């Protein structure tokens with residue numbers, strides 16, 4: 180269906196951070212399947228592990244114990260604040276599970292009272308009806324009403340607007356069952372969460388007996404330089420969702436929860452493909468390789484290099500670039516509206532053999548594979564400099 184405005188191009192080959200189109204033109208990929216191909220394209224180890232997995236078993240059913248799934252959930256719970264995991268296939272599905280879980284928690288904890296889930300303005304949580312309803316960007320909801328009820332929106336990084344919503348609910352004898360929020364907003368324009376805001380949000384959730392669930396679909400699995408985005412904020416959520424980077428280009432999503440939120444019982448939620456051996460092998464390999472190759476260190480160093488390069492470029496083109504935002508290898512250049520737009524820059528970059536993706540609020544987003552090298556960042560910055568010269 181006509182759901183995407185596509186570039187008139189297809190890629191025949193990928194290797195690391197590079198893609199080749201059918202005409203043989205080479206592109207440096209700072210999109211990575213939109214923050215997804217953590218190990219880059221056609222990674223040798225991932226290929227080897229997945230081929231072996233295909234020879235062993237590809238899909239069974241959650242009716243049976245799945246070794247690869249148990250191994251993966253052990254890894255995830257050992258490396259995070261969570262104690263239990265539900266597997267699905269995408270970010271929207273992971274958040275849909277989180278929304279159901281928050282609702283069940285609210286309906287049990289505040290039985291007999293109307294409950295709400297709080298979400299942030301300019302957030303993005305997915306395209307299913309419930310996740311779209313939780314998305315604080317009306318442009319995505321247009322034409323798909325009525326939205327799922329039960330969401331209220333506060334301003335991201337603004338604790339007063341959270342408090343206002345909670346007070347309103349209390350006054351009307353309603354309760355807040357939980358908060359769903361990104362630790363760094365991605366689609367909304369690469370907006371990092373504020374530490375103090377998240378600390379206060381954590382306290383407010385504790386005081387009100389509400390769950391705090393983070394949407395780490397874009398920020399999780401090393402993207403920010405920490406394994407989980409919440410580590411940058413020095414808080415622990417009651418649960419968080421993953422997808423994108425977890426499978427290194429293969430479809431997998433997950434909802435991870437601490438004991439307090441481990442409330443699903445058999446029959447409450449399910450997914451036919453969720454946690455299948457193939458997808459779990461992909462995710463396990465990504466996680467093992469992040470540790471083995473010290474990829475988090477690379478993300479921090481390459482993120483700093485990118486940021487320094489951006490600082491130089493924005494000093495050279497102050498009329499075009501209004502500011503620089505981001506963490507690790509999720510960074511954005513905020514483009515001055517009155518000068519040009521992020522889309523024009525991504526089109527020019529495409530001509531120069533550099534793949535970029537816009538985000539909301541006129542931002543050019545950089546989410547390259549986590550394995551990007553020093554030399555590749557230098558090439559990226561050179562190309563970017565040329566693009567701005569021509570604008």
Ligand SMILES: Cc1ncc(COP(=O)(O)O)c(C=O)c1O
Pocket residue numbers: 269270271272274303304305306361365366394395396397398422423
């Ligand atoms: C923070 C966040 N949540 C959810 C989603 C939806 O994920 P998916 O496209 O895998 O359904 C996205 C996708 O961009 C995202 O960035």
